[in-house]
Amino acid sequence: MLKSLRSIDANDARLSMAHMYVAFTALLVGATAGLLQTLERSGKFELPFGIGYYQVLTVHGVVLGLVLTTFFIIGFMMASQSKTAGSYNSSERKMAWVGYWMMTTGVVITTIFILLNEASVLYTFYAPLQAHPGFYTGLVLVIIGSWVEGIVIYRRHARFRKENPGEKTPLLSFMSVINMVMWQIATLGVASTVLLQFLPWSLGFTETIDVLVSRTLFWYFGHPLVYFWLLPAYMAWYAIIPKIIGGKIFSDSLARLSFILLLLFSIPVGFHHQLTEPGIDPFWKYIQVILTFLVVIPSLMTAFSLFATFELRGRELGAKGLFGWLKKLPWKDVRFLAPFVGMVLFIPGGAGGIINASNQMNQVVHNTIWVTGHFHLTAATTVMLTFFGIAYWLIPSLTGRKLTAKANKWGIIQTAFWTVGMLFMSGAMHWQGLLGGPRRSAYSEYAGNADTAAWGPYQIAQAIGGSILFIGMLIMIGLFIYLAFFAPKGKEEFPVATVSEDAGETPAVFENWKLWIGVTVALILFAYTIPFIDIIQNAPPGSKGFKFW
Ligand code: HAS
Numbered sequence: 001m002l003k004s005l006r007s008i009d010a011n012d013a014r015l016s017m018a019h020m021y022v023a024f025t026a027l028l029v030g031a032t033a034g035l036l037q038t039l040e041r042s043g044k045f046e047l048p049f050g051i052g053y054y055q056v057l058t059v060h061g062v063v064l065g066l067v068l069t070t071f072f073i074i075g076f077m078m079a080s081q082s083k084t085a086g087s088y089n090s091s092e093r094k095m096a097w098v099g100y101w102m103m104t105t106g107v108v109i110t111t112i113f114i115l116l117n118e119a120s121v122l123y124t125f126y127a128p129l130q131a132h133p134g135f136y137t138g139l140v141l142v143i144i145g146s147w148v149e150g151i152v153i154y155r156r157h158a159r160f161r162k163e164n165p166g167e168k169t170p171l172l173s174f175m176s177v178i179n180m181v182m183w184q185i186a187t188l189g190v191a192s193t194v195l196l197q198f199l200p201w202s203l204g205f206t207e208t209i210d211v212l213v214s215r216t217l218f219w220y221f222g223h224p225l226v227y228f229w230l231l232p233a234y235m236a237w238y239a240i241i242p243k244i245i246g247g248k249i250f251s252d253s254l255a256r257l258s259f260i261l262l263l264l265f266s267i268p269v270g271f272h273h274q275l276t277e278p279g280i281d282p283f284w285k286y287i288q289v290i291l292t293f294l295v296v297i298p299s300l301m302t303a304f305s306l307f308a309t310f311e312l313r314g315r316e317l318g319a320k321g322l323f324g325w326l327k328k329l330p331w332k333d334v335r336f337l338a339p340f341v342g343m344v345l346f347i348p349g350g351a352g353g354i355i356n357a358s359n360q361m362n363q364v365v366h367n368t369i370w371v372t373g374h375f376h377l378t379a380a381t382t383v384m385l386t387f388f389g390i391a392y393w394l395i396p397s398l399t400g401r402k403l404t405a406k407a408n409k410w411g412i413i414q415t416a417f418w419t420v421g422m423l424f425m426s427g428a429m430h431w432q433g434l435l436g437g438p439r440r441s442a443y444s445e446y447a448g449n450a451d452t453a454a455w456g457p458y459q460i461a462q463a464i465g466g467s468i469l470f471i472g473m474l475i476m477i478g479l480f481i482y483l484a485f486f487a488p489k490g491k492e493e494f495p496v497a498t499v500s501e502d503a504g505e506t507p508a509v510f511e512n513w514k515l516w517i518g519v520t521v522a523l524i525l526f527a528y529t530i531p532f533i534d535i536i537q538n539a540p541p542g543s544k545g546f547k548f549w
Contacts (some may be wrong), residue, residue: 004179005400007494008079010089013398015096017484019075021070021394022104024480030064031473033057038425038466041459043443043452053442054120057123061123065225065379067107072387073232074100074149077176079394080235081153082235083494084170085160090299092152092159099148106141109134122440124218126200127209133202136194136376143187150180161511171239171252172496179231182224185524188266189220212279212535214437219270220528221454225267227295230377231259233386234302236339241306243497245329245337247313250501251306258305258512264520265295268527273354279538285359286533292357293529299350311498327484334411335403335495338389340426341419342382349377352430370433372440376426386420388476392462393492402490403483410479417472425465434457 006013033056039045040053048051080097112134113119119131151443152210157177160169193214201209218514238255242248249255271288274280314325330336352374365371369428391413403411433439438453446452509515 002239003503005489005491007397007492008082011093012078012082012087015088015093015100016075016079016400016434018100019078020391020398020480020484022107023072023075024064024109024477026475027473030060030068031470033060033063034469035466036461038463041441041443042463042497043115043447043456043459044463046444047295050429052117052120053444054112054122055117055441058120058122059112062110063336065123066139066142067231069379069383070103070146074146074226075177076232076387076390076394077153077172077235078149078495079398080172080496081170081176083172085173086495087153087154088150088156089115092155095155096152099145099150099152102145102148104145106143106145108138109141110138111240113138115364124222126218127198127211127214129202130196130202134271135198136198136512137203140194141193141197145193147184147187150184150494153177153489154178168512171249171255171499172235174256174510175231175235175259177237177513178225178263179228179235180495181513181520182226182231182263182266185517185520186221186224189217189270190222193477199217210536210539212539213532215274215277216270216280216528216532216535219273220267220524221270222273223269224266225465226375227262229383231343232390233339233383234262235258236386236390237302237306237343239497240495241339241497242309242313242334243338243495244383245310245313247309247497248314248495249498249503250308250312250500252499253504253510254301254305256506258301260510260516261298261301261522262295263516265298265522269295271527271531272357272362275359276366279535281534283532284527289357289359291523296354296357298352303347305425306383332412334408334415335389335393337412338392338415339386342385342389343416345377345412345419345422346382346387349374349382352377359362365433367439369432369437371441373427373431373433375427376429377423380424381418385415388414388418390479391476391494393484395402396487396490397492397494399484399487400489400491401483401487402492404487407479407482407487410475414472414475414479417468417475419468420466420473421468423465424468426464427464428461432462466485538545 008016020166036047036051036056037060038051040047040056046179047056054149110119113132114135116132119125121129121131121135125131125135153173153176157169157173159275160173195211197214197217200206226482239249242250269288269292271280271285272292275285310329311319313326317328319325321329329340331459352370356365356371388411392403392408395401432455435454436460443459
């Protein structure tokens with residue numbers, strides 16, 4: 001009975017849900033760590049049992065930035081592909097489970113070493129901070145597991161094309177492939193620094209480590225990492241939200257083109273995280289800043305497409321005037337409200353990104369808590385609110401249950417808590433950052449000096465925000481458990497929109513993977529080859545601890 005109530009094949013639903021259990025456990029652990037951090041930084045609270053600030057900060061960053069996101073995203077993409085391209089066959093599903101268990105084992109290993117305080121190196125694990133080899137081994141397992149699951153996504157997409165020659169592929173499946181291609185090309189950077197530099201160094205095979213090489217390889221991965229988080233949110237904005245509001249996808253071609261542009265331009269831009277670092281030729285920083293401004297374009301296209309979708313639907317319902325459509329949107333439906341708040345806050349979030357990318361302004365904000373404010377507005381608000389919005393219908397639709405009116409109401413309350421909490425916290429971080437407040441710094445480190453008084457009010461505001469967010473997180477976890485196990489049985493819709501009749505034909509060239517991957521690789525080689533050779537050739541004496549260079 002329950003089987004037929006699920007929105008996708010029962011075996012695929014179980015696979016997707018397995019990812020969700022890990023993701024929401026990560027939310028519980030990571031957000032609790034976040035609360036502890038803001039309390040510590042307020043100066044009013046000391047961490048108990050000798051727990052270190054940087055240990056908690058590592059838990060927070062790794063568990064939320066790497067575990068919650070990766071598991072939620074892969075689970076969501078697999079459910080979307082199963083829904084729109086058709087269910088996986090048994091060999092694809094088996095392979096996906098292999099990837100899932102590799103990732104989960106990796107997470108357990110990494111977490112153990114962080115909890116043992118053997119890996120308090122933050123989610124960026126910058127050298128010369130060194131962790132236990134177990135930390136790096138766990139991370140490598142997570143990455144390789146995700147590659148295995150990525151191959152499943154490619155296989156399913158290819159099977160659809162083979163079984164339906166000449167037919168346009170489902171938009172959500174196409175988008176999942178793009179996100180996975182970007183992820184796999186990007187993770188080559190972090191996998192190489194971990195395997196070739198950090199592991200030999202932490203195992204004692206090499207005495208030193210080339211810091212600039214490791215940071216460059218990390219940021220080659222680090223920027224596409226944030227788009228790996230963003231693209232699933234865009235998947236929902238382009239292909240799911242129109243259905244929820246009763247409208248249509250404005251343009252299938254525009255959606256695919258913006259994803260292709262994100263693939264092309266999101267990788268060769270890592271230097272914008274290293275603008276203040278010596279050892280990289282300013283010319284190549286300049287080139288990568290230009291490429292960063294190019295990667296903003298698909299986000300502006302996304303904004304345009306969303307405005308068009310909302311306006312068209314609003315006018316269909318009789319809206320008049322420039323902003324009359326706003327009144328016609330389904331404000332009481334949490335499946336719409338949560339992602340919509342995410343979109344609105346992406347306007348200041350994106351503007352902050354553009355400030356960061358602008359070389360001169362970067363000198364003002366780099367390494368200040370402004371940057372922390374930026375990514376709490378983008379990743380923790382825009383992306384997370386969209387993920388919550390997805391979870392409200394995805395979880396019951398996978399478990400064969402209903403999003404009840406009461407759960408919907410609690411979802412709206414949850415959205416309010418998250419938004420208010422984040423505005424307090426991220427707002428105070430931005431402000432403190434503009435005044436020069438440092439990021440990644442424990443109160444206990446500078447307690448008693450002049451900074452204590454200067455930063456006090458901002459850090460208290462962050463603690464208030466953190467506490468409100470913590471309540472928001474608890475409501476979300478409660479709703480997750482309710483929707484997964486206790487909500488009344490029934491068939492919850494898996495909303496997928498169709499394309500507007502007025503949209504043009506989608507050109508076949510969008511499925512020319514050789515072309516897009518070829519251009520992506522060419523752009524990466526252009527942006528990185530010469531500066532990377534430079535970095536290695538001009539490394540300071542003694543820094544070439546890595547024997548293979
Ligand atoms: Fe960023 C640092 C530049 C976007 C996350 N970023 C970070 C870090 C993270 C992060 C985690 O150039 C810190 C890493 C660390 O630990 O050091 N970022 C950008 C740029 C963009 C950008 C140019 N970032 C993101 C997103 C993230 C994210 C998205 C997570 C998901 N970022 C930087 C730079 C740094 C950086 C530097 C390094 C700083 C330093 O010095 O260390 C762009 O992609 C932003 C483009 C976005 C837009 C907005 C489009 C708006 C849309 C919404 C439409 C709304 C509608 C609703 C339709 C142009 C699509 C309207 C309704 C109404 C009623 C109005």
